[in-house]
Amino acid sequence: MLIKTLALLKAALVAAAFYGIFLILAYIYSNAVAVHLVNQLGKTVENSLARSRASTQERRSEAEKARLRTAALDLKAKHESARKEAAWDKFFKPTDICKNPPTEAVTVECGNRYIRERRKFEAFWNDSR
Numbered sequence: 813m814l815i816k817t818l819a820l821l822k823a824a825l826v827a828a829a830f831y832g833i834f835l836i837l838a839y840i841y842s843n844a845v846a847v848h849l850v851n852q853l854g855k856t857v858e859n860s861l862a863r864s865r866a867s868t869q870e871r872r873s874e875a876e877k878a879r880l881r882t883a884a885l886d887l888k889a890k891h892e893s894a895r896k897e898a899a900w901d902k903f904f905k906p907t908d909i910c911k912n913p914p915t916e917a918v919t920v921e922c923g924n925r926y927i928r929e930r931r932k933f934e935a936f937w938n939d940s941r
Contacts, residue, residue: 896937903936904929 910922 899937900930900933903933 913919913922
C-alpha cells in the first residue's frame with residue numbers, strides 16, 4: 813500500500829511538474845504571441861504613417877505645381893496685356909486738339925474717335941490671335 817501511495821505520489825508530482833512546465837511554456841508562448849502582435853501592429857502603424865506622409869507630400873507637391881501653373885498663367889496674361897497696351901499705344905495717337913480739347917463738342921468728338929479706333933484695334937487684335 814505504501815508503495816502504491818508512493819507511486820501515486822510520484823505520479824502526481826511528475827504530473828504537477830509537467831503541468832508547471834506546461835504553464836511556463838504557455839506563458840512564454842503567449843508572451844511571444846503578444847510581442848509578435850505588437851511588432852505587427854507597429855509595422856502596420858509605421859506603414860500607415862509612411863503612406864500618409866507620402867500622400868501629404870504628394871498633395872503638397874500637386875498644390876505647389878498648381879500654384880506655379882497659376883503664377884505662370886498670370887505672368888503670361890500680364891505679359892500679353894502689356895503687349896496689347898504697347899500695340900495700342902503704337903496704333904492710336906490722339907490728335908493735338910484731343911490732348912487738350914477746347915470745347916465740350918471737341919471732347920465728345922475725341923471720345924467718339926477714341927472708341928471707334930479702340931474697336932478697330934480690338935477687332936484687329938482678336939483677328940491676329
